[in-house]
Every structure is written in C-alpha cells, then in structure tokens.
Amino acid sequence: MWLAHASWQPQPMPLTRREGIFNNSLTTLGETATSSLAWCAAFAAHLGNWWWRSKPLPEGKLRSAGKTMEPFEPSRPQDEVIQRPVMETLRQRIASWQQHATIIGGRYQSGKSVATEEALRGVRGVVRFTIRSADWADRMCKQLGVDDEGLFKEVMRRVPEKLKDFPNNLTKFPILLLEVPRTTTEGINLISSTAKDVATDKIGSAIHVIVSASSAAVALAFDAGGTERQEDIWVADLTEEEAKEFLALHGHEKNWKDFVDACGLRIGDLVKACENLKKGMSLDNTKQEYQRLATVEVVGFMELQVHPKVTGREGFQQHSHPPSGACRANSQQELSCCVFSPYQEALLFCFHIA
Known part of the structure; x- marks a missing residue:
C-alpha cells in the first residue's frame, strides 16, 4: 500500500547487470562448494588415516612388526671381525639420526657390508633386504609378509612404539637396510625415491634408510635429493x-x-x-689372478651405466679435466671411487681416461 503512494517506483534492472549478478552468484556458489568439498576430502583423509592407524593390524602383519624387534645378527661372528673407526662413525650416525638417508660407499671388497653389519650388531628395529631386480619393493613386501608398500610403511611406523620397551637400543627409529650387490644396476631410481620419501617423513613416522652399495659406482649413482638430503659414509x-x-x-x-x-x-x-x-x-699366483681380474674390472667399468647417472667413461670424464688430451681426476679420492687399485690406475691411463 505504501509503495503505491510513494514517489519512488522500482525500475526494471538492465539485462546485463542481471546477468552479472547471476554469474557472480554462480561463481560464489561454485567456490563455496569447491571449498566445502576440499574441506570434506581433507577431513575424510584425516579420519581415514586416523582409522587406519588406530585399527589393529592382522595377526600376520603384527608378526612382521615383531620380527624387527629381534636384535640384528651380523653374518660373521664378532670374534672374526676387527673393530675399525668407520664402525664407530656408523654407530654415531645411527644413534643421532633424525632425517635423511645414509649411503655406505667404498671400493669393491673394502669391507662395507661387514662394517655396516657390525655397527648394527644387536640393534632392534632393523629390516634388511638385498636388492637384485627393479621390482625389489614388491619382493621386499612379499618377503616380509605384507601386502603392499603402504602396509609396509604402517608396520614400520609402529616400530617406534615397540622400541620404547628397549630404552638402551641404539636408536628409537626403525631402520631399513638395503644391500645392493655389485651386479645390480636396475631399480636405483626407486631406491633413491624411496629413501627420499620415507627417510624425510615427519618425525615420529620417518624410517632411517641405510643403503650399502657393493659397487662404488652404485653409491655414486644414488641420489636421495642432493647432498643435503643424504649422508655419505666412505669405507676406506x-x-x-x-x-x-x-x-x-x-x-x-x-x-x-x-x-x-x-x-x-x-x-x-x-x-x-x-x-x-x-x-x-701361492701368494704370487694370487697376485697374478688379482691383476687379471683388475683388468676385467677396468674394461667392464668403461661400459658401466647405472641409472639415473652414467658412471662409466662419461661419468668419470665429467669429474675430470683433460691434460694433454687425456682425462685425469681432480683428486685421488675421485679416482679411487671408480678404480680399485694402483695397478688399475695405470690401466686406466692406458685407456686414456686416467
């Protein structure tokens, strides 16, 4: 009634303005819906993660977690092993570890496996696996009796709670020891990404990944995200x-x-x-045999490629500078990473890469 006598009368809104308001309303509604859906998804993920962590593991999976609680037993009796300073370095690394992978490198047959095992002697919470093929992750899960990598991580995440029962244990974190034989050149990418993933997880969920590479070339090819995200320990x-x-x-x-x-x-x-x-x-015959094998190793190294990095002739030259048409390493340590003896250094010079 009042509007009928008022001097002001409502005017029809222009079509373009009506369209703009309508479009803006749809945009706002879409943004609100998207935000709500994102929040719901995040909450669902959080709830699912809480449920997964809180639900009891199947009995078989609990046994897999329990196996890691047994003291680590090296392959050699302690009275057959000499104590070396690098073993104490490894123990200190394990005891003080917080994040990032540990890479054990050195010349072939320098004693990397023995040093690593001796440093871990008696330590609880260790899972050891030898990598022999590109599908090593699936094989590792099968060996441990878990269905997939996600369940493996969940089993390992429960290890710190169990380690609280052993206050004198060298570490409060679970350890994944990956041993890479000299013949393994596949799966290095996956090793690197796995180490980068699980060894840099938030505190309380992280797994200390220790990679023991039989070949120095494999150790050189390993990359967990740069030197700042991995600790390299050299066994001389x-x-x-x-x-x-x-x-x-x-x-x-x-x-x-x-x-x-x-x-x-x-x-x-x-x-x-x-x-x-x-x-x-005799020792003379053994020496001759070693020199023969050294020649084979040098020739094999010329063609060696370990993905994702080339570590044969091209890789060696990348770390060198050419004097008088030949390539020579910038340091003796760089040279010893790739060659295995002074005799082989002479051979490399003959091949024009030393």
Whole structure:
C-alpha cells in the first residue's frame, strides 16, 4: 500500500547487470562448494588415516612388526671381525639420526657390508633386504609378509612404539637396510625415491634408510635429493695396522706383510688370499689372478651405466679435466671411487681416461 503512494517506483534492472549478478552468484556458489568439498576430502583423509592407524593390524602383519624387534645378527661372528673407526662413525650416525638417508660407499671388497653389519650388531628395529631386480619393493613386501608398500610403511611406523620397551637400543627409529650387490644396476631410481620419501617423513613416522652399495659406482649413482638430503659414509681400505690385526686372526701374524705386498689392503682380497693359500695357491699366483681380474674390472667399468647417472667413461670424464688430451681426476679420492687399485690406475691411463 505504501509503495503505491510513494514517489519512488522500482525500475526494471538492465539485462546485463542481471546477468552479472547471476554469474557472480554462480561463481560464489561454485567456490563455496569447491571449498566445502576440499574441506570434506581433507577431513575424510584425516579420519581415514586416523582409522587406519588406530585399527589393529592382522595377526600376520603384527608378526612382521615383531620380527624387527629381534636384535640384528651380523653374518660373521664378532670374534672374526676387527673393530675399525668407520664402525664407530656408523654407530654415531645411527644413534643421532633424525632425517635423511645414509649411503655406505667404498671400493669393491673394502669391507662395507661387514662394517655396516657390525655397527648394527644387536640393534632392534632393523629390516634388511638385498636388492637384485627393479621390482625389489614388491619382493621386499612379499618377503616380509605384507601386502603392499603402504602396509609396509604402517608396520614400520609402529616400530617406534615397540622400541620404547628397549630404552638402551641404539636408536628409537626403525631402520631399513638395503644391500645392493655389485651386479645390480636396475631399480636405483626407486631406491633413491624411496629413501627420499620415507627417510624425510615427519618425525615420529620417518624410517632411517641405510643403503650399502657393493659397487662404488652404485653409491655414486644414488641420489636421495642432493647432498643435503643424504649422508655419505666412505669405507676406506684397511690401514697396515688393521691388515696386520686381521691377518693375525687367520694365523698369519708373522708373514702379514707378504699378504699386503701381494694383495693390497682391501679386506676382501686378503680374505680370498687366505682361502687360496689353504687350497695350495701361492701368494704370487694370487697376485697374478688379482691383476687379471683388475683388468676385467677396468674394461667392464668403461661400459658401466647405472641409472639415473652414467658412471662409466662419461661419468668419470665429467669429474675430470683433460691434460694433454687425456682425462685425469681432480683428486685421488675421485679416482679411487671408480678404480680399485694402483695397478688399475695405470690401466686406466692406458685407456686414456686416467
């Protein structure tokens, strides 16, 4: 009634303005719906994650978690192992670990596996797996009796709670020890991404990934996201004192120098020389055999490629500068990463890459 007598009368709104308001309303409605859906999805994910973590694991999966609580047992008895400084370095790394993968590198037969195992002796919460193929993750889950990688991570995430029952354990985090044999050149990408993923997770869920690479080339190819996201520990050859102590364990305390002169200071070579001597092979024959194998190794290295990085001739040259038409490493350590003895260094020079 009042509008009928008022001087102001409502005017029809222009079509373009009506369309704009309508479109703006739809946009606002869409944004609101999208935001609501995103919130609902996030809440559902959080609720699902809470449910997954709180629900009891099947009995078989609990046994998989329980196996990791057994003290780690190295392959060699303790009285057959000499203590080396690198073992203490590894123990300190394990005890103080918070994030990022640990890469154990060194020359072939330098004793990386023994050093790593000895550092882990008696430690609870360790899962060990040897990588032999590109589908190693699926094989690892099958070996541990879990269905997939997600369930494996969940089992491992429950390990810290169980470790609270062992306050004297060297670490409060679960450890995934991945051993990479010398013949393995596939699956390195997956190893790197897995280490980057689980070893940099939030505190309380992270897994300490330790990669023990039999070949120095594999260690060089490993990349968990740059040097700031991985800790590289180098296992060097024995010192003469360590070689003397080791050979004394094998009954050669008097002629230990003869072994070193013939075989060098790689502990694996010294072990083999002791075994050969028991079979009747002289040290001179062992030395000749090592030189033959060294030649094969150098030739094989020329063609070696470990994805995602090339670590053969091209990779070696990337770390070198060319003097007088040949390539030479910038440091002796770079050279020793790729070649295995002074004899092989001479061979590499003959191949024009040293």
